[in-house]
Amino acid sequence: MTTAGSHSTFLDISVLVHASMRESPLHRAALHAIQGLRNDMAELWTSRQVLREYLVLLTDPQVVGEQVHIPTIIHQVQAIQQRLHIAEDGPEVTRRLFALLKQVQIHGKEVYHANTVATMQVYGIRQIVTSKPIEFRLFASFIIVVPLMPNE
Numbered sequence: 187m188t189t190a191g192s193h194s195t196f197l198d199i200s201v202l203v204h205a206s207m208r209e210s211p212l213h214r215a216a217l218h219a220i221q222g223l224r225n226d227m228a229e230l231w232t233s234r235q236v237l238r239e240y241l242v243l244l245t246d247p248q249v250v251g252e253q254v255h256i257p258t259i260i261h262q263v264q265a266i267q268q269r270l271h272i273a274e275d276g277p278e279v280t281r282r283l284f285a286l287l288k289q290v291q292i293h294g295k296e297v298y299h300a301n302t303v304a305t306m307q308v309y310g311i312r313q314i315v316t317s318k319p320i321e322f323r324l325f326a327s328f329i330i331v332v333p334l335m336p337n338e
Contacts, residue, residue, distance in 0.1 A: 193226070193227060193228050193229060194228060194229035194230075194231055194271075194309075194310070194311045194312075194313070195223055195228045195229070195230060195231065195311070195313045195314070195315055195332070196231045196232065196233075196273075196302070196305075196306050196311045196313065196314040196315070197220070197230055197231065197232050197236075197270065197314075197315055198232075198236070198302070198314055198315060198316035198317070198318070199232075199236045199239045199240060199243070200316050200317035200318050200334070201216050201219065201220070201315050201316060201317060201334055202216075202232065202236065202240055202266060203240065203243055203244070204216035204317055204334070205217050205220060206240075206244070206262055207250070209251075212317055212334060212335070215317075215334055215335055216317070216334060219315055219334055223315070229271060230269070230270045230271065231270060231271045231272070231273055231306075231309065231311055232266065232270050232271075232272060232273070233272065233273040233274075233275060233302065233305045234272060234273070234274060234275050235275055235298070235301055235302065235305065236302070237263055237266065237267070237272070239298075240262075240263060240266070241259065241263065244259045244262070245259060273305045273306075273308070273309045273311070275301070275305060278308045279301065279304050279305050279308050280304075282304035282305075282307050282308050283297075283300055283301050283304040285304075286300045286303060286304055286325075286328075287300065290324050290325065291324075292324065296321075296324065299321050299322055299324075299325065300324075300325070302314070302322075303322070303325045303328055303329055306329055307328065307329075311329075312329055312330055313329065313330040313331075313332055314329055314330070314331055314332065315332045315333075315334060316331065316332070316333065316334060317333070317334040317335065319331045319332075319333040
């Protein structure tokens with residue numbers, strides 16, 4: 187297993203979706219954030235879980251508001267895999283998730299975010315960029331949460 191370097195950042199699903207959807211009001215902010223991290227020579231990471239969430243969101247006509255073109259979405263995920271380091275979800279991530287569940291009172295969909303934090307911990311990633319920092323508030327003692335928009 188490859189671990190992250192000291193200057194590594196995890197990109198949350200929200201950042202990847204905003205970056206891929208030109209219609210998103212946060213499209214430019216997401217692209218700017220990613221480019222800024224690249225300019226700073228950051229190692230950019232995401233996870234298999236995030237790739238699955240990306241597929242869920244971008245194949246949902248209610249989210250994208252138009253005809254879903256599966257080959258295009260597959261191409262987008264393949265491009266993400268080429269541009270970012272991908273953290274695999276395995277037994278160590280599950281063990282870390284269980285430890286987080288014992289440390290932090292988590293319910294329902296918060297388990298998804300806890301799994302992201304567990305993945306980050308296993309790979310030595312301390313920072314996440316997200317357009318939804320409130321979703322990671324419970325984990326502020328474990329990771330650095332960087333809002334996509336400064337006023338969030």
